[in-house]
Amino acid sequence: MKKIEIGHGSGGRLTRELIERLFLKYLRSEELKPLEDAAYINLRDQNIAITTDSYVVRPLFFPGGNIGKLAICGTVNDLLVSGAMPGYLAIGFILEEGFPLDSLEDILKSIKETAQYAGVSIVTGDTKVVEKYKCDGVYINTTGVGEVIKPLPVSNVSPGDAVIITGTVGDHGMAVALSRDEFDIKAAVESDCAALNELLMPIMEIDGLKWMRDPTRGGVATALADLSESTGFGIEIFEDKVPVREDVRFISDMLGYDPLYLANEGKAILIASRESADRIVAILKKHPLGHNAEVIGNISAKFRKVKLRTKIGGERLLDMLEEDMLPRIC
């Protein structure tokens, strides 16, 4: 009998297969079909984006954030990268019997602060409790809706476009991995967990902006492999342009991780026309969350898949994450 494997939650190849072979078999709809971070719907002639996400991160508290902050940022960012202004959130909790109320309160404080910063109202919610050992402390689901400012369908993407990253890659994945205490490494890596409203809203107006994605599970490499698969275009990424924190790079080398596959929770990949790319980067750099923004590559019709041009000029294929070395990262 085939069973669910941990890799089905990786956000990579297995997740995609599960969705395409099983979920879409029964749940296919026009709105769901693009399989983007949020769906566009039309309610009484109002264009709305809607998205939902569940959070199961382990540990619940990690340097730079906790599951509550993550649950707001993740959903807010999914709306933003879909070209929508986040408006309202619904939130659901699954709590384990025996979970300390103090910890729950800490999570709720973060939720309040983050929602305020992101300008979203939490307007409905749900709470369920399961028996001890039937879940791992707290799981959270958030659903968000927002007004579409600028639809950014993947069909916008065309050869010659530039690939932009808004900052250093792999911070969240590394911070959570280290906070699990499985490695005897002490480092000051914090999660980049952040709501990106202030960073991304100013660039929505720019004509050349075509598509966005927040590279969470599976990291930048998996998000780009996904984009390459859905557009049929090749993507070339220049290793020496990709911003990576010095400590993240060092520890990655030591542990055998590739920062391009580590999760991010406060970064966005932007696809923009070549002409607008420098202007977009200049605007991003003005915000503290975008200081390290860079053009890291380009879209090409000359090949398929995602190619990494290494520092020495070599070539390496970046495929979708096959298997999650760090499950439950968000």
Next chain:
Amino acid sequence: MEKIKDIIKLIHSLVPENRRIRIMNVCGSHEHTIAFSGMRSLMPNNLEIIPGPGCPVCVCPESDIINAINLSRKDDVILVTYGDMLRVPTQKGSIRAEGKNFRMITSPFEAMNIAKSNPDKKTVFFSIGFETTTAPTAAILEMGIPENLFILSSHRLTPTIMEILVKDAEIGIDGFIAPGHVSAIVGSNAWNVFSEKYGIPTVVAGFEAENLLFGIMEILQQLKNGNVQTGNVYKGVVRPEGNVQAQKIMAKFFEAADVNWRGIGHIPGSGLELRAKYADKDARKVFRLEEIKEAKIPGCICGTIILGKAYPSACKLFKKACTPKTPKGPCMVSMEGACNIWYKA
């Protein structure tokens, strides 16, 4: 970058058109740099860079691991070893899955501490690896280890296995990139046998892509001009004589032994065991461990890969049944294993 381009150009100009050249690296960290920098994509088609036996975890015999599992099941024993060893699959499962009292350590000094803080238990340090890990194990023996600490030595000798490979015409090695860390211990002179006896250029290299490219360039230059000798492009770290002090204490406590290499077989004089004088520290003797017959892993070609006779991608299990999460063979377990590196790169 310009410098790197020049080296690559030179490498292209040095490879003769009419023959295939095979250069082997024997170090997991070298293979990591080569794979992750996409170095092979920059090489001429007829220049192969082959990963060789650079992963000590991969060659550790199944028998030793099963003995370690069994030791860890004894109530009065704590088995300690390096992290990767815990996950290596055997016919009896892995230490992590089937063992009972075991702990992961990152250095032999932790083994000392565990033994000291558990005086009522026998701590067994399953000490594996090439010369780089032998030296620190010898160092704790020199310092004097607690009475309740025992060594299960599964150390292997790099020069010995390399000499076996050189003699194997099927592999056909034209040059070696010698391992940087091992060379720091044994010294670059340890590789002289390859140039002097077999006419094979051997060049010690560091771990940066540029340094490795230099190493490859030097091998090709030697092949071209026929002036074959041991080279060293990692001079800041590796001396001709190596770390003499480390060699001394290694020789004091260990002697060469005829041992098995997983997936490869019995190789005379290629391992290290504690000298008879230290039998009271030798877990093999103290616990009367016996040799267990190795079971073949169906479909796994780790042995062939370690010998440089096949690339990981040639294995039917690679990326399918065998992944870093569900490793079938030892080369997929360790970060230094060729399969694990190729999976990620």
